[in-house]
Amino acid sequence: MSKQTGLRRRALILSGAVALPMIGNARAQAGRALRFGHVQPPDGEVNRGILRAAEWLRERSGGRLRIDNFPASQLGGEREMLTQVGSGTLDFCITGPGVLGGWVRSISILEAPFLARDFPHVLRMFAHPSIQGSFRQLADSRGIRGLEPWYYGTRHMTTRDRPLREPGDLRGLKMRVPEAPLYVDMMRTLGAAPTPMSLGEVYLSLQTGVIDGQENPLPTINANKFMEVQRYINLTGHVLVPLVPVMSQQSWTSLPEADRELVRLSLRDGAAVSDRLVAESEDRLRGEFTQRGVTFIESNRPAFQAALAPMYQRFEEVWGRGVFAQLQAL
The missing domain is CATH 3.40.190.170 (Bacterial extracellular solute-binding protein, family 7)
Incomplete structure (x- = not known):
């Protein structure tokens, strides 16, 4: 479909x-x-x-x-x-x-x-x-x-200097996340340094090096002009939002x-x-970004998912026992 x-x-x-x-x-x-x-x-x-x-x-x-x-x-x-x-x-x-x-x-x-x-x-x-x-x-x-x-789209991670092929490539990077506990925990589990901030603050923070990267769907990345100050779009596809x-x-x-x-x-x-x-x-945007010189990285999505297993276990009590599996099976 x-x-x-x-x-x-x-x-x-x-x-x-x-x-x-x-x-x-x-x-x-x-x-x-x-x-x-x-x-x-x-x-x-x-x-x-x-x-x-x-x-x-x-x-x-x-x-x-x-x-x-x-x-x-x-x-x-x-x-x-x-x-x-x-x-x-x-x-x-x-x-x-x-x-x-x-x-x-x-x-x-x-x-x-x-x-x-x-x-x-x-x-x-x-x-x-x-x-x-x-x-x-x-x-x-x-x-x-x-x-x-x-x-809202499917979220991918963008970075300035480092492609993200495997979860370990995130280690030590300062990554902007929404002001949401789930995203903070996700980035911390993957080894990054999560930096919660409002969307309106992200461009300047990327430009000045306060953060190394962020994650959003392609239309949001485009509308906020993040690729003016980022080099890589890493196709993690980690959340359909x-x-x-x-x-x-x-x-x-x-x-x-x-x-x-x-x-x-x-x-x-x-x-x-x-x-x-x-x-x-x-x-449309993948082709347009490529024409602008943006580099797309095919991230190892199964490896990213496997690396998040400890987070799923921690959130089991928050979400309700068995609810994740029930929703996944719908």
Whole structure:
């Protein structure tokens, strides 16, 4: 199955996914601006999807509801914005399960290295009872409501001076990771020195040598111009990433049920745009990067996966015994 064919199946699979409970509120809304903060660049695929969601919501609500978009870390890093969403001072942000794992640790499994085969597999995982329970906990205890996932791409590692053919090649390198415990542990297990930081700080840190490398999907690497200051793209393919739009539970419950459905459908429409653009970019960018003089390294993926065995054992209690194997088998 091609990547884009798989993504087109998302609506079918999502019919049973992330069916978190909805709480009714019949109060009519005379007009509402919903603030959406995120770290993605303005010209990136995800931001274009958010803009499409905003357009859809404005049109379908007759202008009663709108999304005010704040890209490129204008409102802070991912952890800061999640805190704002939980407190009700921000309506939306979008982030990965690894970062959400800082709030409900078991959610981090959705970004576990070498777990997912493709994005339809990720969508099936979101429908698993253990994952549904984790998202209910996120809403009930943290005030953060998870919505349907978006496709963010497959993560690869980039480096300035050293190709990464085997796990041992990472030893001692300062590697940027998202502000998420799972990624910190992953890099430490592989022998690197993990350096958590917001996406907006990465380019300058690469340029000045504060860090030696980073890891992200090809469209994110391209949108943030990281290959201006990196030499190698190492095809580790270690995580197939879902992004999760999250909404303040306070904001969600303040909307009438009909408006909640409009919000949900607007984000699904935005996801369709973003997912398609990400898949097209991944198909196109390898050739474009090669033409720019970037060196691609075929990393030994089975060796990287084997090197992470101690991390899987440490996280077994966090994720739930046997859950990794259950999700992998879906």
